[in-house]
Amino acid sequence: MSTLIKTEIPDQLWQQAQNMVEQGWIDNMDALIAEAMRRYIESHQQTISERFIREDIDWGLHGKD
Amino acid sequence: MEKTRAVVIADAEPIIHLDELNSLDLLADFGKVIIPETVWNEVERHRPQALSCSGVKLIRQRAVHFSAQVDALTPFYTLHAGEQEALHLCCEFKNSLLLTDDTAARLAAKNLGVAAHGTLGVLVRAIRQQTRSIPEVLKLLRAIPTQTTLHIRAALLAEVISDVEKNVKEVYK
Structure with missing residues (x-):
């Protein structure tokens, strides 16, 4: 099955x-x-993006630099 | 405001998003903020006003040393030219910090042993660095969907805001 796209x-x-x-x-x-x-989908998996966001918050609050 | 020694190498998105929130000055307490030439051109195309922000000194720099590791990772993570140049510069400046909101670029950075953070991290860091008050940072986080072009799932952003509120209550009580 496939979908026709216009871009x-x-x-x-x-x-x-x-x-x-x-x-x-x-x-x-x-x-x-x-x-x-x-x-693109493989390298931008939602779970990875979300993990990075959580790491960011942790760094923001508790990081050293 | 205490400066950290870290050299920041920035990708286009965080520069654009921080400027959309009038918060580029949050980068001023890093040792240096370097914008790779390719990224500079990209920001100039999409949000030129960010490059003339008076709150922070942005250094335009071209990568001169090219890392074979970055070249090898480029097709694997489908890195753009700006991300590639930023990573080359990160390899050149030891202990630098890559500022990017791109997941693939962050994965590549991890592979190279380069520390990487994004716009949200910089915003929350402002609480720790005392460059913004807690309510100001929470207000900036809430403004992300309406004031910026940064894409983040609404439920996740709500969770992040709630985590920050909870954490700051514990740490800064």
Whole structure:
């Protein structure tokens, strides 16, 4: 199952992505966008973000610097 | 106000968010506040007035030494150019502190052994440093959803505010 999306992407970024597809680094633009989203979601997991916020509060209140 | 020796290397978001809260001066008690060249350009594009804030001296600096570790982590965490340059500078200035609100940049910093904190940490730190009163900091925290472009889940922010209130009552009673 997949969802059709409409989005606006800066020209330069789009061009870079197209070049990667043309050079054969990835199958097509759909795969590239899905991979980019997957990577973003992996590296910005909500639980990690929330843990960092809690660490911030602890540092703010009890840190040394 | 007692200055700490820490050198802060800032990413764009905390500079923008602190300025949105008229609180960039909260960085004034750090030893140095360095804005990497790429980050400087980013802030200049999105919120130029932040760079001329009179309450704090912001140092515009280009990274000259490049860490192979940062380069290796860049694709793994999909770091932006500003985050990369900030991390290169953190590797150059030992014991520096990275100021970022980006989760991936913080994960990369952890990997490099670099201390990293975000906007919320700086706001709450103002209580400890006595640069803002407790009610002033609580007011700033409450203003985040309406006055800034910082995204934080409403329930989490409410929890944070309640934690801060509880903690300051215990520590500063």
